[in-house]
Amino acid sequence: MKRITLLSALLLSATTAFAGQLQLGSNVRVLTLNGEPVDAYHQNLDIGPGSQVITVRYDALFEANAEDHEFVRSPVQVIRFESMPNERYMLQAPIMDLRQARHFAEDPHFQLTRSDGERIAHRTWSRDELLAELLARP
Template sequence: MKTLTAIAATLTLFASLSQAAEIQLDRNLTLLSHNGEAHTQYGGELDLAAGKQVLELRYNAIFQLSAEDHESVLSPAFYLVFDASDEGQYQLSWPEVNTLSDAKKRAAEPVVTLSNAEGDAIPFELQSHDQLIYQLLLSQTR
């Protein structure tokens, strides 16, 4: 019995020491894929391993135009590329949008901010599908 308790305590210790990084996604962002693996997640948290991360995202918001009418704003898919540390806490934010016209402008040219738990900006690249493929092809020819 003591051996079983010791093993459980050791596993708990290692589990707490090997925490993964985590990113909190804005509620208006849909995660379509993470490092090539398909997802369908609306906002929320995502566990990350240390290293390069490629998140395929889409902005999606619904605007109430009247009591009976609404309009959905959907951006093309875009890719967020950044390096995650092994225990980082990240926040991915979409700027506050108050009008339908502002939402359409932002959806056409996505802008996000990525910060750590302390609020410091984290470097990242924001790319379209074509830009990501072009960069991949360039890296293959070098």
């Protein structure tokens, strides 16, 4: 029994040692991570090393006053990037006023950086672009 407990502890610590994290900025909503649904409004997501595929959208609430508000949501975007073990990444959208947010939501471009601020290369598709690319393959 002690061996099983020790083995379980070692496996758990090894898994944790390789885990990274994706932090979401304000108004960034991840819908899925590697095909798995993500609970609404999570700000920190655990990720493993290797290829990461997320579906994301810009999702902001603007309140003019207590009775007047507007949601601004972009279409879903698909982002793919490669993550390294034990690295922290941030996915952000710019801070904007309502007019800027409406314009941004038409064609969102999210910024992906490491914790040291270095930008991370990634590929982004709209759902239509991804579908067209997949259908064009032989």
